[in-house]
Amino acid sequence: MSWTKDRKEILASDTWKKAPAKKDKKHFCGGKPGRFHKPEIVRRNENYALGKACSTAPEWKRVLFGSNWYCYHQEICSRCGKILRHYITEQECPDRASVAQR
Ligand SMILES: [Zn+2]
Numbered sequence: 886m887s888w889t890k891d892r893k894e895i896l897a898s899d900t901w902k903k904a905p906a907k908k909d910k911k912h913f914c915g916g917k918p919g920r921f922h923k924p925e926i927v928r929r930n931e932n933y934a935l936g937k938a939c940s941t942a943p944e945w946k947r948v949l950f951g952s953n954w955y956c957y958h959q960e961i962c963s964r965c966g967k968i969l970r971h972y973i974t975e976q977e978c979p980d981r982a983s984v985a986q987r
């Protein structure tokens with residue numbers, strides 16, 4: 886089986902994972918090298934999220950997102966406003982934390 890051999894060679898050669906190591910400005914706040922973003926968890930300001938609280942996910946969302954918690958929060962940089970993560974884990978959700986504290 887020649888294709889198996891070729892595939893092994895490709896995997897072994899390492900070329901596929903050697904992407905050029907360029908300085909990635911988006912990792913830095915305001916494009917300033919060395920300055921990191923200041924993460925802050927905030928509620929999304931999109932229309933669909935306005936006035937809504939994070940809650941237990943309905944069945945279809947559970948299937949779709951694989952999570953029991955539906956969260957309207959995201960992580961942004963409080964300094965430059967860049968969205969760092971579109972979704973946070975349910976453990977990080979401030980609403981979830983208040984529900985858990987009984
Ligand atoms: Zn920033």
Ligand SMILES: [Zn+2]
Binds near residue numbers: 955956958979980981
């Ligand atoms: Zn949330």
